[in-house]
């Protein structure tokens with residue numbers, strides 16, 4: 031199956047899907063939609079958030095709805111108010127061209143009277159949190175006698191949040207001849223028990239590996255002593271100039287403290303925790319969704335159901351007590367086909383927890399040293415330059431001011447000008463990191479490294495000398511480049527420099543020797559001249575590199 035057309039969905043829904051820009055079904059949709067359209071079997075789908083599961087159940091559900099019957103045909107239960115609203119929004123998007131289909135969200139913390147009157151007007155689907163749904167059932171203001179499908183979305187979260195009794199009570203009052211769909215990121219015993227009790231030989235669908243972290247997410251670990259935790263966070267943020275992410279803390283208090291410190295230190299951050307009023311939480315979430323806040327500092331509970339698909343980073347300010355929570359946190363980045371980074375700021379005592387997490391997500395952490403002041407400054411500087419290169423210049427607006435500005439800056443030459451403009455924005459980092467010490471990870475491996483580092487440096491130097499005096503292979507010419515490993519020059523960089531010249535596959539590169547501050551690479555002697563000529567004006571990380579024959 032390659033697209034939505036051949037799945038047999040209602041044409042009006044296909045039109046809406048097209049408007050949403052969905053071109054091909056995501057894996058969970060490819061698996062769930064046909065089972066829903068072609069059979070009445072129950073389905074268990076193990077799928078993380080962000081895998082497209084709302085459309086997987088939502089599209090066929092709406093496609094099979096009978097708008098002329100004004101009765102509740104489907105009930106979708108989910109753990110949080112935010113997810114409830116999100117699912118309702120999605121279902122409304124899917125039924126955009128089916129105006130007679132009505133969907134209502136019901137959740138706690140909002141006026142029940144309004145929800146009751148919305149239901150009384152006639153609805154086809156109710157999207158509900160379990161507590162509020164049960165309240166409505168107990169008040170006898172909703173008739174579920176015609177429900178044909180029940181969806182349990184994020185079943186593991188609903189059970190984690192203690193909704194087991196409400197779920198049992200709700201599932202008792204919906205008709206027995208219904209279809210039940212259960213979506214869950216994980217399958218702990220509690221979820222398996224629910225499935226066993228309420229489902230009938232379900233089709234089991236696993237999207238990705240069960241309990242495994244998304245392929246799109248890199249897992250990085252910085253080990254620091256607890257006194258350096260906050261500074262490490264700042265450096266990680268500074269090292270990632272375009273960061274848009276969530277910093278997870280363990281407690282409401284820590285959340286408030288970290289957010290406050292970040293704001294005081296000039297970061298675009300805000301706290302989200304249970305002590306805020308619903309209106310305050312909505313406000314913060316809205317700002318975050320719009321990208322007006324770059325760092326949301328949150329507890330797990332507060333961030334549940336917050337659906338933002340383009341987060342670049344998840345930062346675990348502390349590792350969670352429950353291993354599974356790491357999986358949930360990191361699943362919030364790398365969504366909808368994008369890549370993401372999940373960062374653990376770990377303490378020395380977290381070693382065994384890290385191992386358990388690795389086992390759980392089926393992936394290894396990449397252990398990193400906290401970025402040094404110098405690397406952060408470099409990263410920020412180049413990000414600034416890049417932003418400047420790509421800035422939209424509104425000529426019509428700015429032109430009238432330019433003559434006066436040019437006149438005022440006449441006394442500065444080009445280099446001075448650049449220096450000053452860059453410093454204007456860059457000084458904050460330069461000043462802060464000027465004498466900043468490295469936050470060396472004090473983990474045992476780092477200690478080992480420290481002991482042997484002097485010895486290593488000596489042998490590295492000897493090694494470099496040996497590389498420097500090496501002779502070219504037969505038929506090859508040895509070229510020297512004035513940048514090395516310290517500058518980030520590795521074989522891929524050398525190959526990329528040559529590829530920029532678009533010779534196709536014709537250039538043959540021989541041996542590459544990398545040293546700290548310089549490198550050698552060999553090219554076929556008959557191509558050396560052409561290369562030397564073409565590579566006269568190449569830049570790497572904003573700096574001109576010089577390539578010469580040895």
Ligand code: AMP
Nearest residue numbers: 052054055056079080081082083084366
């Ligand atoms: P969900 O797992 O339902 O929260 O979906 C995650 C994100 O993927 C949402 O932003 C959806 O709008 C988006 N999405 C769902 N299905 C598709 C599709 N077939 N193509 C592109 N994006 C999709």
